[in-house]
Amino acid sequence: MVRCIVIGKDKSGKTIFCKNFSKFINPKNKKNEIFTQKGLTNYKISIKSEKIYLIDSVSIDSGIDKWERRRERTKTLYALIDANIIIHIIDATDFSFKGIDKYIIDYGITKDKYLILLNKTDKIHDNNLMKEIIRTYPKINIFNISAKKRIGFNNVKTCLRHMISCDKIHRKNYFGW
Ligand SMILES: Nc1nc2c(ncn2[C@@H]2O[C@H](COP(=O)(O)OP(=O)(O)OP(=O)(O)O)[C@@H](O)[C@H]2O)c(=O)[nH]1
Ligand SMILES: [Mg+2]
Numbered sequence: 001m002v003r004c005i006v007i008g009k010d011k012s013g014k015t016i017f018c019k020n021f022s023k024f025i026n027p028k029n030k031k032n033e034i035f036t037q038k039g040l041t042n043y044k045i046s047i048k049s050e051k052i053y054l055i056d057s058v059s060i061d062s063g064i065d066k067w068e069r070r071r072e073r074t075k076t077l078y079a080l081i082d083a084n085i086i087i088h089i090i091d092a093t094d095f096s097f098k099g100i101d102k103y104i105i106d107y108g109i110t111k112d113k114y115l116i117l118l119n120k121t122d123k124i125h126d127n128n129l130m131k132e133i134i135r136t137y138p139k140i141n142i143f144n145i146s147a148k149k150r151i152g153f154n155n156v157k158t159c160l161r162h163m164i165s166c167d168k169i170h171r172k173n174y175f176g177w
Pocket of ligand 2: 014015016057
């Protein structure tokens with residue numbers, strides 16, 4: 001089982017991505033394949049016969065400092081540390097190299113299995129943001145998507161499939177098989 005966290009700032013499209021992407025991967029998934037674990041919603045999907053838990057996280061950047069929100073953020077941070085794969089959803093209509101997106105990138109690039117999805121690209125008409133991010137972080141995995149309109153999901157699937165097979169190879173080596 002592979003734990004894949006979907007993380008990003010407030011309203012970047014995390015929930016809509018989890019819903020639509022899980023339907024795209026496994027169209028026949030039933031309601032019981034969505035469940036809550038450690039306070040976060042998980043979507044059970046499978047790619048290459050490997051089970052993946054797609055974890056919809058809550059935003060860690062909200063300015064609201066109520067006890068409930070603090071608890072939620074802590075759950076997200078635990079899930080982030082625990083994840084095998086990190087999917088970072090960036091709102092392409094509202095990105096800056098400062099703030100929470102920058103912090104997530106700086107953490108993500110220290111991991112092997114980190115990918116950025118530039119979301120809401122149905123609303124923008126140039127590719128400059130992607131170029132700019134690649135210029136700053138040349139080796140990053142990055143794709144344009146629209147979670148709402150289900151655009152770009154094939155590339156995400158291919159990338160996940162690749163990351164999962166790397167995991168299998170890694171596990172094989174680790175156990176000396
Ligand atoms: N145009 C467009 N709107 C989108 C897209 N993805 C998400 N949205 C809109 O962005 C808003 C937030 O989407 P959510 O999926 O709730 O975002 P979230 O990151 O889960 O939000 P929080 O959990 O509250 O942080 C909604 O109004 C969506 O309809 C997209 O690809 N294109
Ligand atoms: Mg959400």
